[in-house]
Amino acid sequence: MAEAKELPKKYEFKESEPRIKAFWEKNKVYSFDKKSKAKIFSVDTPPPTVSGDMHLGHAFSYSQQDFVIRYKRMQGFSIFYPFGTDDNGLATDKLVEKLNNVRSKDFERGKYIELCLKTLEKVRPKFIEDWKHLAISCDFSLAYSTINPHCRKLSQKSFIDLYNAGREYRKEAPTIWCPFCHTAIAQVEMEDKEIESTFNDIVFKVDGKELIIATTRPEMLGSCVAIFAHPDDKRYKPLFNKKAKVPLFNHEVPILPDEKADPEKGTGIVMCCTFGDQTDVEWYKQHNLPLVMSIDKNGKMNEKAGKYNGLAIKEARKQIIEDLKEAKLLKNQKPITHPVNVHERCGTELEIINSKQWFIKYLDLKGKFLDAGNKLHWYPDYMKIRYDNWIAGLKWDWCISRQRHYGIPFPVWYCRECGEVILADEKQLPVDPLAGKPKNHCPKCKCKEILPETDVMDTWATSSLTPQIAASLVPDMYDRLYPMNLRPNAHDIITFWLFNTVVKSQMHSNVNPWQDVMVSGFALDPHGKKMSKSKGNAIKPQEMFEKYGVDALRFWAAGSKLGQDLPFQEKDLVTGAKTVTKLWNASKFALMHLEDYDLKKPNRLEASDRWLLSKLNKVIKDATEHFEKYEYSKTKHETEKLFWQVFCDNYLEMIKGRLYNKEKNDSRLSAQYTLYHSLLGILKLFAPIMPYITEEIYQLYFADKEKCKSIHNSSWPSVDESLIDDKLEEKGDYVVEVIAKVRKAKSEKQISLGKEIKSVTIDKKEADVKEFLDDLKATAKAESIQFGKEVGIEL
RNA sequence: GGGCCCGUGGUCUAGUUGGUUAUGACGUUUCCUUGACAGGGAAAAGAUCGAGUGUUCGAAUCACUCCGGGCCCACCA
Numbered sequence: 001m002a003e004a005k006e007l008p009k010k011y012e013f014k015e016s017e018p019r020i021k022a023f024w025e026k027n028k029v030y031s032f033d034k035k036s037k038a039k040i041f042s043v044d045t046p047p048p049t050v051s052g053d054m055h056l057g058h059a060f061s062y063s064q065q066d067f068v069i070r071y072k073r074m075q076g077f078s079i080f081y082p083f084g085t086d087d088n089g090l091a092t093d094k095l096v097e098k099l100n101n102v103r104s105k106d107f108e109r110g111k112y113i114e115l116c117l118k119t120l121e122k123v124r125p126k127f128i129e130d131w132k133h134l135a136i137s138c139d140f141s142l143a144y145s146t147i148n149p150h151c152r153k154l155s156q157k158s159f160i161d162l163y164n165a166g167r168e169y170r171k172e173a174p175t176i177w178c179p180f181c182h183t184a185i186a187q188v189e190m191e192d193k194e195i196e197s198t199f200n201d202i203v204f205k206v207d208g209k210e211l212i213i214a215t216t217r218p219e220m221l222g223s224c225v226a227i228f229a230h231p232d233d234k235r236y237k238p239l240f241n242k243k244a245k246v247p248l249f250n251h252e253v254p255i256l257p258d259e260k261a262d263p264e265k266g267t268g269i270v271m272c273c274t275f276g277d278q279t280d281v282e283w284y285k286q287h288n289l290p291l292v293m294s295i296d297k298n299g300k301m302n303e304k305a306g307k308y309n310g311l312a313i314k315e316a317r318k319q320i321i322e323d324l325k326e327a328k329l330l331k332n333q334k335p336i337t338h339p340v341n342v343h344e345r346c347g348t349e350l351e352i353i354n355s356k357q358w359f360i361k362y363l364d365l366k367g368k369f370l371d372a373g374n375k376l377h378w379y380p381d382y383m384k385i386r387y388d389n390w391i392a393g394l395k396w397d398w399c400i401s402r403q404r405h406y407g408i409p410f411p412v413w414y415c416r417e418c419g420e421v422i423l424a425d426e427k428q429l430p431v432d433p434l435a436g437k438p439k440n441h442c443p444k445c446k447c448k449e450i451l452p453e454t455d456v457m458d459t460w461a462t463s464s465l466t467p468q469i470a471a472s473l474v475p476d477m478y479d480r481l482y483p484m485n486l487r488p489n490a491h492d493i494i495t496f497w498l499f500n501t502v503v504k505s506q507m508h509s510n511v512n513p514w515q516d517v518m519v520s521g522f523a524l525d526p527h528g529k530k531m532s533k534s535k536g537n538a539i540k541p542q543e544m545f546e547k548y549g550v551d552a553l554r555f556w557a558a559g560s561k562l563g564q565d566l567p568f569q570e571k572d573l574v575t576g577a578k579t580v581t582k583l584w585n586a587s588k589f590a591l592m593h594l595e596d597y598d599l600k601k602p603n604r605l606e607a608s609d610r611w612l613l614s615k616l617n618k619v620i621k622d623a624t625e626h627f628e629k630y631e632y633s634k635t636k637h638e639t640e641k642l643f644w645q646v647f648c649d650n651y652l653e654m655i656k657g658r659l660y661n662k663e664k665n666d667s668r669l670s671a672q673y674t675l676y677h678s679l680l681g682i683l684k685l686f687a688p689i690m691p692y693i694t695e696e697i698y699q700l701y702f703a704d705k706e707k708c709k710s711i712h713n714s715s716w717p718s719v720d721e722s723l724i725d726d727k728l729e730e731k732g733d734y735v736v737e738v739i740a741k742v743r744k745a746k747s748e749k750q751i752s753l754g755k756e757i758k759s760v761t762i763d764k765k766e767a768d769v770k771e772f773l774d775d776l777k778a779t780a781k782a783e784s785i786q787f788g789k790e791v792g793i794e795l
Numbered sequence: 796g797g798g799c800c801c802g803u804g805g806u807c808u809a810g811u812u813g814g815u816u817a818u819g820a821c822g823u824u825u826c827c828u829u830g831a832c833a834g835g836g837a838a839a840a841g842a843u844c845g846a847g848u849g850u851u852c853g854a855a856u857c858a859c860u861c862c863g864g865g866c867c868c869a870c871c872a
Contacts, residue, residue, distance in 0.1 A: 010834080192871085199872085215872055228872090262872080270872040277871070338871050382799065386867065389798055393868060491800090495867070521800090521866095526807090528865065559808070559820090564800080565865070569807060571821050574834090578820090581834060589831030637809065641819075652831075660830070740837095747826060747838040754829030781829090 007591065007700065011584035011693065013549030020695050021132060029710045030073075030137040032080050034474060041077035042484040043069055044467045044514055045138060046497070047084030047146060049091045050123055054130035056531060056568060057490070059541035060523035063557035065488035066136050067632040068518065070688035073137065074716035080481055082142035082470045083131065087120050088151070089459030090181065090345050093406040099123070104405040105182075109434055109454075112405045117147065130542065135550055135691045137712065142473050146462050147408070151469055152430030155462040156411040158504065160423050162360060167507060168400075170421070172356045174274075174281045175399055176341075179299025179313075180348035183403040184357050186458060186496075187396050190350060192339040201267065201332040202324060205245040206255070212331055214266030216338065218324065219316040222249050222294040222305045223273040226287060231257035236269055246271075247329040248320065249306065256287060275352035278395070295351055297403075313351075358410065358455070360398040362503060366391050372502050376517050379630040380563040383491060383519040390495040398503070400461045407456030409433055415442035416449035464500035467513040483511050488518040491563065518630045521565040523557075528567045539568055551690035552576030558636040558689045579640065580693045583686070586648050587697045590679045593659045594672055599705060602669040607771035608654045609674035611732030613723045615646050616678050621719045623685055632689070639685040647682060650736050657778025667774075680706075681717045735772045738762050741791045742780045749795075754781060758794040761786040 024030060043065070048058055073079045096116045097104060104112050124145070132140065144151055162168050175184045197216045204211040204227070213227065224246050229236035236255070243252040253271075260279055261270050272283045274291050283289060294304040301308045301316045308316040324330040341350045362369075369391050378384040401410070409432045411424035424431045425439040433452035441448055462469075471482035483505070489498055498517065505513035524530060525537040544553050555576030560566035605613070619642045626634035655671040662668075680702055687694040691712060698711035708714045742760055746753055760782045762769070769776075773785055782793070 009832095195871095213872075217872085266872050268872095272872090279870090279872085340871070385799060389868070393797095491866070524865080528801095530865080561809090567807070569821085572807065575820050578834075582832075585832035585835080587831085592831075633809090637819080644819090648831090649836095656830080743837055744839090750826055752827050752829055753837060754827085 007588050011581065011696065013551065013580070013692065014546075016696055017133070017550060017692050020692050021135070023695075023699075024710065024712075027709050029712055030079070030081070030139050032082075032139045032142055032474075033078060034477065036078040038076055038078040040080055040480055041069075041072045041486070042080035042471070042481045043082075044470060044484045044487045044501075045081060045083055046489050046493075047086040047144070047463065047466060048127075048131075049089070050085050050087045050120060050127050051091050051095050053127070054134070054541060056523045056539045056541045056544075059134055059544075059553060060557045060560075060566070061488070061490045061520040062131065062134060062136050063554045064520045064560075064562070064632060065486075065518060066134075067554075067558060067635075067688045068486075068488070068627065068630050070137055070691065070712060071627045071632075071635075071716065073712060074684065074687065074714060076715060079137075079139075080142075080470075080474075080484075081138045082144065082473055083128070083136070083138040083140050084144040084146065084466060084470065085124060085127070086146045086459065086463050087124070088145075088147040088407055088462055090183075090402075090404070092116065092120070092147075093404060094345065095119075095123075096406070107405060109405045109409075110432060113432075116406050120145065120147070133545060133550060134541070135554070137691070142470075144469055144473060146459070146466075146469070149430050150472070151462055151465075152408050154465055154469055154472065155408045155457060156424065156429045156431065157426060158465055158468075158508065159411060159457065159461070160426065162507060163421070163423060165507070167361050168358060169361060170356060170358050170401075172354055173359075174284070174352045174354050175357050176396075177297065177351050177353040177355065178343040178346065178348055179297065179351055180346050181343060181404070182297060184355065184399055184401060185343060185350070186399055186460065187394075189344050190341045191344040193342045193347065193349075194337050195340045195349070196335065196337050197340075198321075199266065199334050199336050200321060200324070200330060203247055203329040203331060204271075205247075206239055206242055211239070211244055211269070212267045213269055213271050215271060216336070217273070217276050217317070218320045219301065219305070219308065219313055220273040220276055220294065221246055221271075221320065222301075222308070223275075223292045224249070224251075224253055224271045225274055225289040225292055226253050226272040226283065227255045227269060228258045228261040228272055228283065229255065229269040230261045230263045231259060233261070233263045233268055235263075248323060248327065258283065258287075274354075277352070281352060291354060293354055295353065297353060297355070299348075299351065313349075357399050358401040358457075360400055360461075360503075360507075362507075363394060363397055365503075365506070366394065368506060369499070369502060372506050372512050375512055376502075377515060379516065379518045383494060383517070383563060386491065386494045387499060390499060398500075400458045401455040402458055403454075404456055407459065408462055409456050410453040412453040413438050413450040414453065415445060415447050416451055417447040418442065418445045420444040422450060460496060460500050463497060464504040466501065467505065468508075482513075484514040486516045486518060487514045488520065490522060491519050492522070494519065516630075519563050521560060521563050524565050524567045526567055526569050528565070531568075544570075544573055548573040548577045549580060549692070551580050551692050554689055554691075555579055555636070558632055561633050562630055576690075579644075580690065582644065582648060583683075583690070583693050583697065586643075586652065587679060587683075587700075589652065590675050591697075591701050594676055594701065597672040597676060599676070600669065600673070602666045602673055604666065604670070605674065606658070606667055606670045606775070607728065608651065608732065608735075608775045609670050610723070610725060610728055611772075612646065612651045612674055612678055613720075614725045614729050614732075615642060616681050617719050617721070617723045620681065620685065620717045621724075624716070624719070627688075635685065636689055639682065643682050643686070647678060650739060651678070653739070653779045654735075654775040657775065683711060684714065684717050687711050687714075731769050731772060734764065735769060735776050738776060738791055739779050742782075742793055745793045751795075756781045756783070758782065759784045759786045761788040761790070761792045761794070763788065763790050 096119045201212050201214050239255045240257050272280050296302045301311045303309050373387045411431050413422045413433050420442050422438045467484050471478050501513050531538045552573045556572045619638045622638050623635040658667050658671045683694045760780045
């Protein structure tokens with residue numbers, strides 16, 4: 001044990017944090033013990049994307065999940081909390097291109113993936129260091145990267161299994177396409193962007209008469225395959241089933257009724273092109289319209305666009321408007337701003353292009369997924385509604401192919417003769433069909449000529465397997481680890497990561513991937529807006545660590561209710577930093593007086609001590625209940641109140657008289673006993689939230705006494721109901737009220753609180769609070785206590 | 796347009812199964828160099844709990860309407 005005299009005057013987090021972090025690593029405080037007989041609590045940690053540095057949103061939500069996991073660890077669970085990085089998607093692809101100043105297109109696939117893996121090896125350790133500094137209590141030796149061979153193998157096996165189960169198909173179909181990234185993307189990767197455009201009234205001809213149709217995309221005239229108006233629209237009823245002549249292109253298209261046409265919009269009649277938008281796709285399918293694609297995969301017009309062939313979309317639009325004007329086929333033009341779907345990664349306007357893609361068929365399973373959602377325990381419960389709404393709004397099967405180099409390849413070849421799919425053998429996995437050959441011949445025609453699939457899988461096709469990926473890090477324990485206990489994630493990814501993970505687990509094993517879902521909120525900027533690098537309002541957590549320490553930031557993160565967004569204000573970190581200092585100072589005081597404490601229990605406890613222990617046990621009880629429901633913020637709130645207002649402001653003052661009286665007597669022992677247990681209790685209650693300062697104090701004194709290597713491996717405080725005493729608390733609370741009035745009186749008289757006074761008068765009978773009077777006298781520095789009608793002091 | 800969440804002193808926030816003077820922090824003012832603490836301590840000022848209507852003996856808390864903010868989704872001719 002360190003002598004109290006040697007305690008440094010101040011707590012320096014800059015010196016302390018790295019030292020304690022090293023201590024945890026050396027002592028394997030967070031290691032998963034495979035031999036442990038304790039019940040397992042397994043966590044499907046969200047794998048962050050390696051894309052530079054950890055941002056504040058990460059720090060916020062990972063802290064919150066860590067509070068809960070540290071609590072569970074102290075509750076005695078064997079914690080399975082691995083750490084993964086999700087570095088297999090477009091985000092990483094772009095990062096690698098940027099860092100190496102290359103374009104993936106210029107590489108052979110194998111070479112490019114090699115470059116990606118090399119780059120990741122360089123970048124990843126520094127990236128993970130931020131998480132370690134934040135004191136995320138993962139077992140970092142249980143690590144995966146969603147692009148490593150382990151994940152490639154599992155992801156490809158998932159593909160093969162779902163293919164064999166009839167859940168995957170490859171089809172030429174209208175697909176959301178990014179012309180810039182040159183790949184198909186999923187519904188969930190779209191976002192809205194306000195774009196300025198013009199609404200153009202264009203002249204079609206029916207029986208030689210003019211028919212005016214408004215459009216923002218005149219360049220698609222060549223792809224116009226039909227015209228729609230609402231069935232009840234009197235203006236256009238007479239035209240139904242007639243043919244209209246498309247301006248400039250002069251082909252004829254049918255005029256048809258459909259309820260999706262809105263009489264209020266534009267001229268109330270609309271052209272349908274393959275494909276301008278989602279509605280066009282629906283019309284194309286429902287009305288069996290022909291397919292005329294005039295835009296290619298690079299976002300350029302093709303031969304179907306006639307004289308506009310080869311022009312970029314916007315160029316073609318400009319040109320065609322000019323031509324329409326010249327031909328007097330443009331009646332009116334008004335500028336508008338309208339939302340357009342763009343790719344979230346690059347901001348490019350998306351097109352819908354017919355191309356061959358792999359899909360997971362799941363629109364028929366909506367009911368199953370809703371049931372699965374009902375069986376999950378949602379914290380907070382209202383987050384489930386977002387999940388339900390997402391499923392209700394799903395319109396496309398899950399497109400899992402991407403036309404990129406980087407990613408996990410499909411374990412698939414095609415027969416050159418008949419086109420049949422030839423799957424890789426499971427023993428071959430992971431496999432790159434460009435570099436290898438199938439073990440089997442074409443199952444249909446036995447032909448030996450093969451063509452490899454060149455596409456890679458969507459990153460979500462892999463990251464939706466994180467529970468299985470994590471659990472199989474310890475293969476012999478797979479069945480004890482999967483399904484997992486908890487999935488923590490922020491509310492923005494309920495609709496993809498969370499949902500897709502349920503989808504895969506249900507499809508593969510008919511079970512939910514976890515029991516509980518803990519959904520955290522967002523860290524917002526000081527004005528409540530979303531932070532983003534592009535807006536320039538992003539806060540770097542690393543800078544906050546430097547200024548205030550990790551515990552201060554975690555303390556801030558513990559202040560928001562689960563699921564709730566929290567605006568970031570730097571001043572809030574000051575509060576956390578102050579709490580750390582206060583903990584240090586209060587502990588310094590306590591340890592000074594515990595130097596000669598021998599862990600003995602006194603024969604009887606003084607009233608003030610019993611008063612504190614009663615309050616402490618109530619807080620432990622509440623804090624535990626809240627943590628069980630993942631409500632860390634309530635635990636933090638209760639503990640903070642107990643520590644600051646009860647323990648520091650009053651209790652420590654109340655026992656000073658007894659502590660400084662060095663004669664060995666029972667009343668001093670009572671104070672020491674209570675001080676030991678209450679400080680230890682408070683440290684433990686705070687430990688999940690502020691792991692560094694609590695560990696520091698624990699190591700200075702308690703670790704030896706408690707014979708436990710780390711506070712984070714110690715047991716969560718348990719409630720002693722016998723110590724809860726409401727009547728005694730009432731009396732103690734009254735004494736505290738009196739003390740407050742004494743302070744007020746001294747403050748008003750502008751005298752120091754330490755100033756000795758003659759007497760304190762209280763408005764209760766001696767018998768009512770007799771057992772507290774000695775402590776009251778000492779705290780007020782009064783020579784005597786008088787009994788009267790109102791509380792007051794006499795100098 | 797739909798769904799969900801939120802709107803509490805200057806700022807951020809607790810409290811929301813309805814019930815005495817609405818929690819705490821930051822900031823402000825005044826005081827205190829007290830034997831844990833000046834990166835401190837004490838005290839004070841500061842909120843008709845977004846607006847309105849209703850239910851009730853009683854509403855920050857329940858219902859409805861409106862206003863404002865955020866997130867997600869849809870539309871986007």
